[in-house]
Amino acid sequence: MSDAEYTPPAVWTWDPSNGGPFASINRPTAGAQSERELPLGEHPFQLYSLGTPNGQKVSILFEELLEAGYSGAEYDAWLINIGTGDQFGSGFVALNPNSKIPALLDRSGPQPIRLFESGAMLLHLAEKFGAFIPADAAGRAECLSWLMWQMGSAPFIGGGYGHFYHYAPVKIEYAINRYAMEVKRLFSVADNRLKETRFLAGEDYTIADMAAWPWLGNLTNGLAYGTTREFLQLHEYEAVGRWVEEIMARPAVQRGRIVNTAKMPERHSRADFDKVEEPAAG
Ligand SMILES: N[C@@H](CCC(=O)N[C@@H](CS)C(=O)NCC(=O)O)C(=O)O
Numbered sequence: 001m002s003d004a005e006y007t008p009p010a011v012w013t014w015d016p017s018n019g020g021p022f023a024s025i026n027r028p029t030a031g032a033q034s035e036r037e038l039p040l041g042e043h044p045f046q047l048y049s050l051g052t053p054n055g056q057k058v059s060i061l062f063e064e065l066l067e068a069g070y071s072g073a074e075y076d077a078w079l080i081n082i083g084t085g086d087q088f089g090s091g092f093v094a095l096n097p098n099s100k101i102p103a104l105l106d107r108s109g110p111q112p113i114r115l116f117e118s119g120a121m122l123l124h125l126a127e128k129f130g131a132f133i134p135a136d137a138a139g140r141a142e143c144l145s146w147l148m149w150q151m152g153s154a155p156f157i158g159g160g161y162g163h164f165y166h167y168a169p170v171k172i173e174y175a176i177n178r179y180a181m182e183v184k185r186l187f188s189v190a191d192n193r194l195k196e197t198r199f200l201a202g203e204d205y206t207i208a209d210m211a212a213w214p215w216l217g218n219l220t221n222g223l224a225y226g227t228t229r230e231f232l233q234l235h236e237y238e239a240v241g242r243w244v245e246e247i248m249a250r251p252a253v254q255r256g257r258i259v260n261t262a263k264m265p266e267r268h269s270r271a272d273f274d275k276v277e278e279p280a281a282g
Pocket of ligand 1: 025026052053054055082087099100101102116117118119
């Protein structure tokens with residue numbers, strides 16, 4: 001049956017072989033699928049992640065904190081291969097019942113604290129160290145608003161647009177049009193804001209920028225979803241382009257963006273970056 005003819009049945013049933021690239025990892029139930037402990041390193045923070053945009057957010061913040069001199073932010077970053085189902089191991093699920101990277105264990109206090117959702121990690125760390133989040137009520141509110149805007153909009157970019165334009169085994173015009181429009185609208189929101197202010201929350205670089213940059217930056221730089229940069233004419237968003245470049249030039253961002261990628265599957269110390277072929281700046 002073609003998509004145009006599809007009529008949903010009265011009761012939906014799961015088709016495990018739907019032809020999509022994520023068919024083997026996606027399923028409609030939650031919970032651990034195997035017994036698997038997570039490795040532990042020596043640092044106060046243990047990050048279990050992958051160098052996708054949602055993972056990059058957190059490793060960028062750690063690198064920024066360390067760059068700014070907060071030595072208490074030392075972390076071990078362990079690779080979670082979502083293609084082979086690491087996110088369904090019992091140890092990972094104990095940290096993140098939602099089985100998605102990133103997950104974080106904060107062992108800096110008397111009791112270990114688990115965190116899931118990248119936005120929660122950014123906020124937790126920014127508040128803990130008193131950095132990259134404005135201290136005044138108005139500035140903090142603006143920062144949280146842009147942070148939540150990013151968290152709320154990422155699924156439209158990735159799960160909506162990226163899925164239907166790039167990954168879906170069939171190209172559905174309706175779905176692509178729906179999400180292409182939404183991604184362009186989101187770029188327009190950011191562009192309008194960045195015409196007025198240097199960074200999303202104002203004149204200071206904050207966790208809101210760290211959340212949004214891996215998404216808007218990867219698309220702007222042509223690093224996500226095939227020919228999307230041209231398809232959506234992303235060069236038109238000049239203020240976003242200016243902001244993407246300014247943030248990309250930061251040494252901590254150069255380091256954070258490669259953590260838990262093929263270039264650096266694990267990160268345990270600053271020295272790990274010296275071993276990378278095209279070392280990060282700084
Ligand atoms: N809202 C979550 C989204 C995390 C997310 O979607 N992670 C993806 C990779 S970017 C994942 O782990 N997918 C694996 C799966 O769906 O099984 C966050 O920001 O932490």
